[in-house]
Each structure stands twice: as structure tokens, then as C-alpha cells.
Amino acid sequence: MTARAQLLIELADDELILGWRNSEWTGIAPFLEEDVAFSSIAQNEIGHARALYDLAAAELGTDADALAFDRKPEEYRCAPLVQLRLVPDWARTIARHVLYETADAIRIERLQEHEDAELAGIAAKIGREEFYHRLHAEMWLERLAGEARYAAAVEELWPYALGVLEPELRPALAERVGRSEVEAVERSEPGEEFAALWEEMTMVRRSAPVGAQW
């Protein structure tokens, strides 16, 4: 697999799994309005994943659904940050949301300058939507910034957030978040928490014969 396909799949896996985790709040978010808004953001993330998988699939001679659902759990490349199951802890969910969106902004900005026009183009598109995700994250940050539970959540998730980015982009994240770099939780073969998500996420796909039309 080329470095380009690898990069696309990493990004897509992050967006797909974060979208999945965020969608676990649908119906049980702290209040109705937030329920709708957060679910909508989750759908956007999955839309981004689809667009990124499409690009990778064109290169690999497969399709987006196959990349999203037909790989074995150990083949996913998503960062440990997005794999954590945080329901029903809203403070940690928002801490992840804020940290992820900040990290994602850095890597999307970088990608917009990529020499590959397709990559740069899709990054620009994603960036325009992520802008509103960041607004949403920032308004929650402002609301929860003084809370002890939120501070503890950021403390806990910070090493995970660093692991979303390549090492060269981490100083930028540390600067934006206002924390110092620590040892990151790096991407590795996903663990048990992810296996349970995969089980649920791919259940329908696995139950249907190969090539079934939806």
C-alpha cells in the first residue's frame, strides 16, 4: 500500500470511529438540542470518512464500504483517542471533542497544502465543515473550562490527543491547547474496546451475502 493510501485510511478510520463513538450519544445527550447537534456532527464525520475511503478505494481497486466494514479489527489504523468508549461521561466526551477537533484542524490545514491536488481538495472541503465542529467544540470548552471534571478529562486524554498527529505536528497542538508535550499514546493494533465496536459496526454487513445491494 502506498503512503498516500495509508494516510487516507488513517484519516478515514479516525473520522469513522469518532463518528461512531459520538453517535452513541444519540437519544441520551444531556439535552434535546445538543442531542440533535451532536448527532449531526457525528454524521458529518462519517461523511468525511466516506469521502476519504473513496479516494483510497480508487487507488486500491476496492470501494468505501469494503474499506469501512470488511477489514479485520486489527487492520484498522484509527488513533486510540477515537476508540475510547466515553458514554455516559459528557465531560470526557467534550474533552475528546475539543482535543480531536484542534488536532484535526492542524492536520487538515497541512493537508490542504499537499502536492496531490485530490488530497488538497478533499482537505479543503473537510476543513470547511470542520470549522463548524470547532465552533461547537469551542462553545462547550468555554462553558466547561472551569470545571474540575473537565480539567481531569483533558489531563487524562492529552497523551491520546498527541497520538492523533504525526510527531512533527505535535508541537503545534501543544501550543494551541496550551499544554506541554508528553509521551503520546501511539497508533497500534486496536484493542478489546475497539473489537466490541467493530462487532456492532460490521454486524449488518457481515449478516448479508457478499455483494448485497442496499
Add this chain to the structure above:
Amino acid sequence: MIWEVFRQERKGQPFVHGGSFHAPDQAFADAYAREFYARRQESVALWVVPREAITTIEEFPDEFDLKYRRVDGYSIKARLKEARDRAGTAAD
């Protein structure tokens, strides 16, 4: 805090009331308005207003039955018939 949203479907058209929701401040209200009333491109612009900023007026006294001030004017049908009867030119 309750917010009222008015949405414009196309440029140049009037804003019409879309609905209302709870949000703690303007930033949340803006975000929610965007998600509820514009995410499917169903609006080109939104007005997001705290309900308390809206004044409701619903007392309009009309004690002396001043019909002639109303836009629909007053009915001349009965009087016209009366006049025609008197002149002997009643419409058949």
C-alpha cells in the same frame, strides 16, 4: 433560555418563523439554529432571537365599531339594494 428562529428560504423573501428551542447563550443558539434550520440547505439566512427580546402585543380595543378604518371597508351590498329598490332599477 428560549430562542426563536426566523428563516429565509431564498434571497429577497421575507423571514418566516421556523420554530424555537432552548440554548444557554447566543453561541449555543447560533450553533443549534444552524443544525436545526440550515443543515440541509433549507435556509439562506436565519434570524436567531432570544424570546425575551420579542414584544408581544395582542390588545387592540375597538369599542366604537369603527368599521370604516378597517382595510376591508364596509359592506355596501345592503344599502345598494335599498337604493335600487327605491329607484325601481333592482337587478333581477
